[in-house]
Amino acid sequence: MKAAQDVKLPFEAVVAQHGATVLRVVHAVVGHSDADDAWSDTFLAALKAYPQLPADANVEAWLVTIAHRKAIDIARAAARRAIPVADAPDSPAGERTDRHDLDLETAVGALPPKQRQAVAYHYLAGLPYAQIATILDSSVAAARRAAADGIATLRRTYPVIDTARNDHDPD
Template sequence: MKEPFERVVAVHGALVLRVCRAVLGVHTDADDAWSETFLAAMRAYPGLAEEANVEAWLVTIAHRKAIDVTRARRRSPLPVGEVPDEATAIGHPDGSDLDLWAAVKALPEKQRQSVAYHYLGGLPYDVVAGLLGGTPAAARRAAADGVRQLRAHYERVDAREGEGR
C-alpha cells in the first residue's frame, strides 16, 4: 500500500526544493517550481504504481517544472524598482552555504543539472541522461566536470582566505 501523500511531501520536500534551487537558483522561482511539482504529483499520485521509485518520479516532475519556469522566465518582463523577497533557509539550514548555491548556479547548464540530479537528487546516471537527453556516459562526464569546477572554486576561495591571514 502506498504511503499517504502528506508523508511523501514531508519525506521528499527538502530534496525536491534542493533540486529546484540547483536548477533555478535560490529565489522564488525555485519555490514556485517546488509548489508546482507537488501540485502535479498530488494529481498523479493515485495512479502511480506501488513499486515506483517515488523519489525519482518527483525529481523528474521537478525537472519538468523547472524547465517550465525557465521558459516562462524568458517570456516575462523583468520587474524594476522593487525589492525582491528574501529566500527561505530551506535547503541551506544555517544560511552559510549561499556561496555554494552561487557556485552551482555559475556552472554551465548541463553540468549544473547533472550535479543536481545525481548528487542532490540521488538519481543514477541513466535516469539523469533520460532527463537531460543524452547518454549515461555524457551525464557522468557533465557531473564530474561540474564537481571539478566546484572543487576548483573552493580551492581558490581557500587560497584567498589563506592570503588574508
C-alpha cells in the same frame, strides 16, 4: 494479498519523505527565488498524477523528473519576464547569514544548465546516473560527464568546498 512493497504511501507521507530532496534539486536548478514555486508546482502535479503511479514505482526518481520539467517551465517563463528597472525589494536570499551557502548557490547557478542539473540530481537528490540520463534525455556517460565537469568547475570557482569540510570554526 498485497505484498508490503506494493502498498502506496499516503501522498502526505510522500511529501514528508521526499520534499527536502525536491527542494534541494529545484533550488540548485532554478535558484533561490523560484525554488518555492517549482517545489509547489512539482507537488501539485504529483498529487494529480499520484493515483495512477504504480505501487512499485521509484517515487523519488518520479518526483525529480517532475521537478526537472517544472524547473524548465519556470526557467522559460523567467526568460520571458520583463526585467524590472526600479529598485526591487531585497530577495529572501539577502537575509541569509551563511555566506558559504550563498557563494555556493551562486557558483552552482553559474554552471551550464546540463552540468547544474546533473550535479543537483546526483549530489543533492542522490539519483544514479542512469536515472539522471533519462531525465536529461542523454546517455549515462553524458550524465556522468556533465556531473564530473560541473564538480570540476565548482572546485575551480568555489575552493571553499574542499576546506569547508575540515573547518569546524563557524563564521
